[in-house]
Amino acid sequence: MAILEILEFPDPRLRTIAKPVTQVDDRVRKLIDDMFETMYDAPGVGLAASQINVHERIVVIDVSEDKSQPLVFINPEVTVLDSDMHEYDEGCLSVPGFYETVERPEHISVTALDRDGKSFTIKPDGLLAVCIQHELDHLNGKLFVDYISPFKRGRIKKKLEKKHKEEAR
Numbered sequence: 001m002a003i004l005e006i007l008e009f010p011d012p013r014l015r016t017i018a019k020p021v022t023q024v025d026d027r028v029r030k031l032i033d034d035m036f037e038t039m040y041d042a043p044g045v046g047l048a049a050s051q052i053n054v055h056e057r058i059v060v061i062d063v064s065e066d067k068s069q070p071l072v073f074i075n076p077e078v079t080v081l082d083s084d085m086h087e088y089d090e091g092c093l094s095v096p097g098f099y100e101t102v103e104r105p106e107h108i109s110v111t112a113l114d115r116d117g118k119s120f121t122i123k124p125d126g127l128l129a130v131c132i133q134h135e136l137d138h139l140n141g142k143l144f145v146d147y148i149s150p151f152k153r154g155r156i157k158k159k160l161e162k163k164h165k166e167e168a169r
Contacts, residue, residue, distance in 0.1 A: 001033045001036075001037040002034045002037065002038075003034075003037055003038050003041050004035070004038045004052040005052065006038065006047075006052060006094060007050075007053055008094050009092075009095045009143060009156070009157065010157045010160065010161065011094075013050075014050060014051070014138070014141070014143060016055045017055070017141045018050050018056055018138075019057065021056050021058060021074050021075055024113060024116065028056075028058065028074070028115075029115055031054060031056075032058065032072055032115050034052075035052065035058070038052060039062070040062075040067055042093050045061060045131055046063075046131040046132075049139075050139055050141070051094050057139050058073070059072070059073040059139065061131050061132065061135065063127045063131055071128075072114050072115045073112035073132065075113055076111070077111050077112070078109070078110050078132065078133065078136055079111075080107070080108055081105075081123070082106075084105070084107055085103050086103070086104060086106035087101050087102070087103050088102060088104070088127075090102045090130065090144045092143065092144055092145075095144065095145055095156065096160075098145075100144065100147070100148045102130075102147045103147070104129075104134075107125065107129075108124065108133065109121060109123050110122055
């Protein structure tokens with residue numbers, strides 16, 4: 001396994017829309033293993049392939065405290081079940097050090113393929129539902145900062161650009 005570079009906002013590659021996975025094979029399973037290692041090392045609870053500059057519809061998530069519940073979503077599709085909304089303070093491995101309140105549907109259904117290419121459907125709630133929606137946004141080229149005001153987004157962008165320049169020296 002390998003720890004991969006995580007793209008950071010405002011990198012334009014984060015705006016790329018991911019393409020569906022056409023075949024779940026050993027290459028995809030190796031990528032999934034590397035994504036888990038990268039996510040756990042960061043540390044985070046979710047990682048979309050888009051964040052490591054692989055523009056395929058793959059997400060890994062583990063919201064357990066002891067890293068014992070790894071979940072894989074290949075070609076995930078979300079259905080909103082009702083109009084109930086929930087606010088949650090979100091952070092992101094691609095927007096390190098910043099947290100903002102985002103409102104998302106509370107009740108969803110997700111259909112995807114697992115690491116063996118088998119279809120499954122779950123109806124998550126709480127942090128898992130938030131995390132799935134957050135990571136699926138990445139696959140569609142969207143970041144959680146897109147839900148906040150342009151002023152706040154611009155401030156975060158400037159701070160991360162300054163950080164990137166200092167790191168490049």
